[in-house]
Amino acid sequence: MAGTAARRDRTHYLYLAVIGAVILGIIVGFAAPGVAVELKPIGAGFVNLIKMMISPIIFCTIVLGVGSVRKAAKVGAVGGLALGYFLVMSTVALAIGLVVGNILEPGSSLHLTDAARSAGEAQAAGASESTVDFLLGIIPKTMISAFTEGEVLQTLLIALLVGFALQAMGSTGEPVLRGIGHIQRLVFRILAMIMWLAPVGAFGAMAAVVGETGLDALKSLAVIMIGFYITCALFVFLVLGTILKLVTGINIFTLLKYLGREFLLILSTSSSESALPRLIAKMEHLGVSKPVVGITVPTGYSFNLDGTAIYLTMASLFIAEAMGNPLAIGEQISLLVFMVIASKGAAGVTGAGLATLAGGLSSHRPDLVDGVGLIVGIDRFMSEARAMTNFAGNAVATVLVGTWTKEIDKERVALVLAGKVPFDERTLVDDHNPAPRDEADAQDDEADAQDVPEPRDGVTGDKAPAGV
Numbered sequence: 001m002a003g004t005a006a007r008r009d010r011t012h013y014l015y016l017a018v019i020g021a022v023i024l025g026i027i028v029g030f031a032a033p034g035v036a037v038e039l040k041p042i043g044a045g046f047v048n049l050i051k052m053m054i055s056p057i058i059f060c061t062i063v064l065g066v067g068s069v070r071k072a073a074k075v076g077a078v079g080g081l082a083l084g085y086f087l088v089m090s091t092v093a094l095a096i097g098l099v100v101g102n103i104l105e106p107g108s109s110l111h112l113t114d115a116a117r118s119a120g121e122a123q124a125a126g127a128s129e130s131t132v133d134f135l136l137g138i139i140p141k142t143m144i145s146a147f148t149e150g151e152v153l154q155t156l157l158i159a160l161l162v163g164f165a166l167q168a169m170g171s172t173g174e175p176v177l178r179g180i181g182h183i184q185r186l187v188f189r190i191l192a193m194i195m196w197l198a199p200v201g202a203f204g205a206m207a208a209v210v211g212e213t214g215l216d217a218l219k220s221l222a223v224i225m226i227g228f229y230i231t232c233a234l235f236v237f238l239v240l241g242t243i244l245k246l247v248t249g250i251n252i253f254t255l256l257k258y259l260g261r262e263f264l265l266i267l268s269t270s271s272s273e274s275a276l277p278r279l280i281a282k283m284e285h286l287g288v289s290k291p292v293v294g295i296t297v298p299t300g301y302s303f304n305l306d307g308t309a310i311y312l313t314m315a316s317l318f319i320a321e322a323m324g325n326p327l328a329i330g331e332q333i334s335l336l337v338f339m340v341i342a343s344k345g346a347a348g349v350t351g352a353g354l355a356t357l358a359g360g361l362s363s364h365r366p367d368l369v370d371g372v373g374l375i376v377g378i379d380r381f382m383s384e385a386r387a388m389t390n391f392a393g394n395a396v397a398t399v400l401v402g403t404w405t406k407e408i409d410k411e412r413v414a415l416v417l418a419g420k421v422p423f424d425e426r427t428l429v430d431d432h433n434p435a436p437r438d439e440a441d442a443q444d445d446e447a448d449a450q451d452v453p454e455p456r457d458g459v460t461g462d463k464a465p466a467g468v
Contacts, residue, residue, distance in 0.1 A: 025203045059158065081401055137154075280294070307393070
């Protein structure tokens with residue numbers, strides 16, 4: 001117990017150091033903007049290190065989850081339920097952004113300059129992608145390229161195929177599952193090592209953005225920034241919080257407190273993707289089953305973009321008003337539905353929202369593309385709220401889908417959120433009892449027992465002898 005407490009204390013100091021690094025970065029950004037801008041590669045390097053781990057973590061998590069489930073129909077039910085929920089919540093986020101954007105009319109007092117016009121043109125260049133290109137892009141060139149190119153949806157596809165194949169192999173696939181379980185532990189241990197560089201990455205990222213932006217841009221664009229932050233907060237605490245409480249009985253503040261370190265990481269790097277591996281680990285630790293976590297979290301990072309939907313809505317209205325050509329209600333709806341579709345797969349990447357915004361405007365209202373330059377200066381600050389909202393939406397979605405599919409251990413959830421079962425920051429892997437299995441699974445296990453000569457370990461969710 002003493003050793004565990006010591007490990008928790010060390011990681012506690014690590015995240016205190018991240019807070020200090022963020023504050024120091026802001027100070028350096030204001031005091032020496034020229035030097036601060038040169039520190040940008042430090043922040044980018046840290047985010048790239050974490051993104052390097054995303055594909056193997058998603059692959060291991062999904063293969064272990066899908067491969068150890070007896071019935072493929074359960075995986076399909078989880079995926080279908082998750083996608084249906086994502087569609088509904090994206091629509092709600094769009095509606096909230098439209099309402100607030102029309103009330104605030106934040107762009108009415110700004111004027112477009114030549115510098116802003118050129119910035120908008122630069123963002124629009126090659127930013128748009130057709131729906132067909134997006135769908136074809138889900139298929140990797142090779143099974144290996146899904147990992148080397150860092151595409152979340154490509155990795156998701158390969159992992160599902162491997163998981164279903166191992167599922168069909170039955171007992172002969174057990175050794176492969178055990179091997180992937182060991183690889184997962186290795187990958188999470190590497191991630192835990194990388195996390196010790198978080199203070200350095202946070203300092204470089206924050207110093208660079210403050211040095212690039214300065215106070216002038218913040219003052220002139222404060223209305224849209226504040227309005228956007230308030231809108232995101234309303235969506236998370238009122239909409240998501242109400243749904244979470246009604247469906248699961250969990251308080252949104254308790255869940256977000258459990259994920260506090262992940263939100264700090266997103267705040268310091270401005271990328272929700274930097275917290276994706278930790279979200280997977282923490283949702284499994286919370287008591288949600290591997291199949292639900294493995295399918296809902298990666299899929300949500302491409303299809304559950306609540307913060308991005310709000311951003312695209314408000315930014316489009318802002319630009320149209322600033323350009324003196326407001327959008328009619330019909331134009332607002334058609335443009336923004338297109339943008340949400342076009343933004344799939346761009347979640348978590350800093351600046352992706354800005355590129356999607358420019359691409360959507362160039363396709364539907366080319367006369368407004370130049371106006372994208374008006375918010376280039378503050379996009380980084382809006383990106384942080386966007387990323388945190390996307391992250392909160394995916395965390396809530398995972399708990400909700402787990403509850404609807406009865407793939408969540410409610411007793412464990414209560415213990416974890418009460419702080420009685422701490423998350424292991426050293427390994428990021430949790431070896432608690434397997435998630436609840438339905439009666440059909442139990443019957444299948446009993447029927448298959450005769451065909452399995454050796455005992456199974458915890459990786460597959462079945463019983464193992466003591467000491468394994």
